[in-house]
Amino acid sequence: MKKILLVLILVCFTTVCLAQDIKYGVRASLNVSNLDFEPDATFDNKHRNGFAFAGFVDFGLSEDVALRTELQWSAEGGKEKAIRADYIQLPIMLRLNVSERMSLGAGPQINLKTWENNDGFSTFAFSGVLGAEYMITDELFLDVRYSLGLTNILDKDLTDLEAKNHVIQFGFGIKI
Numbered sequence: 001m002k003k004i005l006l007v008l009i010l011v012c013f014t015t016v017c018l019a020q021d022i023k024y025g026v027r028a029s030l031n032v033s034n035l036d037f038e039p040d041a042t043f044d045n046k047h048r049n050g051f052a053f054a055g056f057v058d059f060g061l062s063e064d065v066a067l068r069t070e071l072q073w074s075a076e077g078g079k080e081k082a083i084r085a086d087y088i089q090l091p092i093m094l095r096l097n098v099s100e101r102m103s104l105g106a107g108p109q110i111n112l113k114t115w116e117n118n119d120g121f122s123t124f125a126f127s128g129v130l131g132a133e134y135m136i137t138d139e140l141f142l143d144v145r146y147s148l149g150l151t152n153i154l155d156k157d158l159t160d161l162e163a164k165n166h167v168i169q170f171g172f173g174i175k176i
Contacts, residue, residue: 021060027143027173028053033076035083035153035163048084050075052169064097068105073114076165083163085121085153087111091129101135109147111165125153127165139176145169 031050054072061067070091077084089112095105111125131145149164 023058023175025173025175026055027171029169029171031075031167031169033165033167035078035165038162046079048077048079058175066095068093068095076167086114088114093129093131103133105131105133122153125149125165126151139174141173141175143171143173145171
């Protein structure tokens with residue numbers, strides 16, 4: 001885990017040195033999230049509607065390629081209080097402009113749980129993120145993202161169940 005964090009930090013610093021164009025911004029989104037259990041849950045597993053807030057930095061690597069790093073707070077998990085988890089997340093997305101107003105992005109995401117101690121959830125989780133962004137003006141944008149959990153979010157010492165988050169975000173933001 002320390003090696004992964006070190007590599008991500010080095011990539012971020014290297015990117016800053018190579019970046020041609022740097023833009024900052026904020027975004028907010030509506031989350032629709034749920035948990036995939038293995039084996040299947042024996043209870044009613046409904047989705048949770050939540051929200052997320054983020055600050056981001058876009059590092060322009062070329063005219064059509066950018067790297068976006070964010071620091072995001074996100075409400076995720078299921079509808080029942082016992083299976084809700086909120087996270088501070090660090091998505092790192094490589095973004096490609098497919099037109100003048102549209103870009104696509106993908107990358108890894110590190111999740112740090114910000115809920116109660118000893119609540120049955122693991123402290124760290126990893127996800128993959130895919131997204132699309134449409135620029136309304138030069139500053140305002142709409143985006144949609146899908147985050148797929150890659151690791152078990154439940155504490156292995158407390159249960160034999162495995163659960164992975166999957167989240168769809170519908171967002172808007174502004175670039176400064």
